[in-house]
Amino acid sequence: DAGVTQSPTHLIKTRGQHVTLRCSPISGHKSVSWYQQVLGQGPQFIFQYYEKEERGRGNFPDRFSARQFPNYSSELNVNALLLGDSALYLCASAFPGAGLAEAFFGQGTRLTVV
Amino acid sequence: AQTVTQSQPEMSVQEAETVTLSCTYDTSESDYYLFWYKQPPSRQMILVIRQEAYKQQNATENRFSVNFQKAAKSFSLKISDSQLGDAAMYFCAYYDDYGGSQGNLIFGKGTKLSVKP
16 A cells, blocks of 8 residues: 655745645545644644544644545645745544554655755 | 644754654643654655643654653653654644644644764
8 A cells, every 4th residue: 555645845936935845645544734844843733634624733834735635636836935835744644533552654845945 | 722743943863773752741731642743854844743631651663752741741761872854844633533732733832853874
């Protein structure tokens, strides 16, 4: 079975631009969460979606948004990019009802804002 | 709010030796989960071991074991017979189902483990 897949792997954007990151969860997983990992730090929670509804939101500005599709894949959108948005963005999926007690992570998208 | 603290930014161990990584956390919940994740240069976060707070027995996975001290809110990871492939960033993480962590993982800042041949 395929694991959690994220695309693209790397991305370079200019300040002020918009970016969309994509995540496909493991087959059968209905929960998807997004994390931002700045260099040298642990991941910080951005969003959780379960059954296509937002179930949790971290302390991030409104420039960050996400959605989950009927096939449980998810997109993370960031508007008006700032240099400080440069980070590794991780997606995690989990079994229905397992909450995050057993989350599986993708390899992440490395976003560089110049 | 729940917090996770890893006080060792870097650790080093000789191949085949044993190393212990430290983690403390703060929570007012009685039922929760604790994790150790490994993040190699490939960037993918890999689950090493998981501990449910209601279980008194320390979790073990092959060469990896934990020392879970609930009253002290301490959760250390012991790696026995260290191998070169163990070199990575190790993150301690907390999770509960009650909304205290908004249903998501709270990570420490990580410990970089180097393994010397």
